[in-house]
Amino acid sequence: RSYDSVDPQFDNDVPPADEESKKNFFKVFGPVFERNSRWSNRRTAPSLGTDSTSIEDVNRFYTFWYDFDSWREYSYLDEEEKEKGENREERRWIEKQNKAARQRLKKEETARIRQLVDNAYACDPRVIRYREEEKEKKEAQKRAKKEAARQKALEEERIKQEALDEERKKKEKEEEEAKAQAAIAKKEKEAQKRLLKKERKTLRTVAKDKNYFTDAEDEKVTNMADVDRLADQLSLLQLQTLNEAMAADEGSRAKEAFSEAVQELNKQIEEEKQRHLEALQKQSGGDNSQGSKKSWSEAEIQCMIKAVNLFPAGTKERWEVIANFIHQHVPTSNKNAKDVLHKAKELQKNDVFLKQNADKKAFENFEKNVKSANVQANPKEGVVSERFESVGEQQVREQGTNPAPWSPEEQKLLEQALKSYPASTADRWDRISECISTRSKKDCMKRYKELVEMVKAKKAAQDATTKKK
Numbered sequence: 443r444s445y446d447s448v449d450p451q452f453d454n455d456v457p458p459a460d461e462e463s464k465k466n467f468f469k470v471f472g473p474v475f476e477r478n479s480r481w482s483n484r485r486t487a488p489s490l491g492t493d494s495t496s497i498e499d500v501n502r503f504y505t506f507w508y509d510f511d512s513w514r515e516y517s518y519l520d521e522e523e524k525e526k527g528e529n530r531e532e533r534r535w536i537e538k539q540n541k542a543a544r545q546r547l548k549k550e551e552t553a554r555i556r557q558l559v560d561n562a563y564a565c566d567p568r569v570i571r572y573r574e575e576e577k578e579k580k581e582a583q584k585r586a587k588k589e590a591a592r593q594k595a596l597e598e599e600r601i602k603q604e605a606l607d608e609e610r611k612k613k614e615k616e617e618e619e620a621k622a623q624a625a626i627a628k629k630e631k632e633a634q635k636r637l638l639k640k641e642r643k644t645l646r647t648v649a650k651d652k653n654y655f656t657d658a659e660d661e662k663v664t665n666m667a668d669v670d671r672l673a674d675q676l677s678l679l680q681l682q683t684l685n686e687a688m689a690a691d692e693g694s695r696a697k698e699a700f701s702e703a704v705q706e707l708n709k710q711i712e713e714e715k716q717r718h719l720e721a722l723q724k725q726s727g728g729d730n731s732q733g734s735k736k737s738w739s740e741a742e743i744q745c746m747i748k749a750v751n752l753f754p755a756g757t758k759e760r761w762e763v764i765a766n767f768i769h770q771h772v773p774t775s776n777k778n779a780k781d782v783l784h785k786a787k788e789l790q791k792n793d794v795f796l797k798q799n800a801d802k803k804a805f806e807n808f809e810k811n812v813k814s815a816n817v818q819a820n821p822k823e824g825v826v827s828e829r830f831e832s833v834g835e836q837q838v839r840e841q842g843t844n845p846a847p848w849s850p851e852e853q854k855l856l857e858q859a860l861k862s863y864p865a866s867t868a869d870r871w872d873r874i875s876e877c878i879s880t881r882s883k884k885d886c887m888k889r890y891k892e893l894v895e896m897v898k899a900k901k902a903a904q905d906a907t908t909k910k911k
Contacts, residue, residue: 444517453477456554459561468492471562478555481512490562497572507559516547634678641681642673648688648696655697668704675707736781745771746782747789752900759907761786766906767899838882848889852878856889 457463457470472490479487488503517540563569646669649655654665676684680703687699738746749764757763761779768775768782777785838844848856859877863870875883 443513443515447514447516448518454554456558457561459564463561463565464567467562467565467567471558471565474558475507475562478558481514483511483513493567495568497568500566500568500572504559504563507555507562510552510555510559512551512555514551516544638678638681641678641685644685645669645673645681645688648685649700652688652696655700665700668700668707672703672707676703736777738777738785739772739775741772742768742775742777743785743789745775746785749903750786752896753903758904762907763903767903770899770902770906835879838880838885843882843884844880848881852881856881856886859886860890 455474457474463470468490475487475490484506488499488506490503491499523536649665649669654662654669656662656665672684673681684699684703688696745768746764749767752767753760753763759779761783765777765779765782768777855878856874859874862877863873867873871883871887875881875886878886881889
């Protein structure tokens, strides 16, 4: 092999991967592969083939050449002979240098073959065509997937739309049926109303024709009221039955039917009242407890109402705080948080009666104030009186104070004036009262003291609850 490797005329050139090589691929690369196949350890090297060679044979060809096993060696190019060495060490050194040179040349030969195969693979029209076909196949698969996804989405949309249409049609049908039923019910209701109106008119006419079944004026008025009650509260069937009984019978029998109907109606009303009363008692009985039966004085109730307004819902341990507030202002009180809660519920149930009582007391107070004021307005004859000041301003001017409760607007003005004129301001309360035309200096100072006391009481009640813990 060392001898056969000596071939000074062997062409080691590698064709470049350019356009000319691509155009004449088989003419350019065929002889080169044929020439280099002589160095293969395997006796039969595959040929480059033609343009119609299958891609499997092409892949086998390039696999062979990428794994090319060459027997070519370069010992004939050794620069020195080891036998010329004077001693063993020198001979070893020469052998080492020759071996390194052979390996370097062997690597260069392997790189040359690899470059040849790379250039051929890059210019091979069969590989280029196969790549394009594979690319087109992948693109076709992508397009097919997209089309399948689009078709699937369209199908889902169609199914969804059909379901929506079906639901809409079903809903429309239900609405139409409901409208038809409502129209029928309306017609029946109107017919019932007409019949009811007719029967009521018949009842009143029959009763009137029979002089309301009496000759006494007092009893006649009572019977007229009973006729109206029967007409308003009896059902259609009951009215028809009563009218038939009154129209068919004469004299005392008609009066008897009328009296029976009145008695039956009164009995029904009494039973309804009794049931309602029992329900109320049952409802209130569930909330009663031993603590709610304790007696409450007027001072305790007033103090509790004030505390409920002072400590609104959301206050931490609200009912404990309210109970402490009552103990502070009514030392003799023995009410705890549970008692306060039950009393508040009881007052809330009787809210209507409390409001009526409060309105009555407010009117009585108003009458007293009007009588005590004893103000008379006597305008001149032919002159229309005019008011250029409010009632509050008039009260301040005439009495030096305004007894009316503070309105939210007046409260806002007071708070703003307190911020504008601090305690260090000279004649502070005079300036504050000037900001509120409907209040005097005395009213402003009194209101300020009330607010301070209210804040102190609220803080003390909360502190007492905290200490208990």
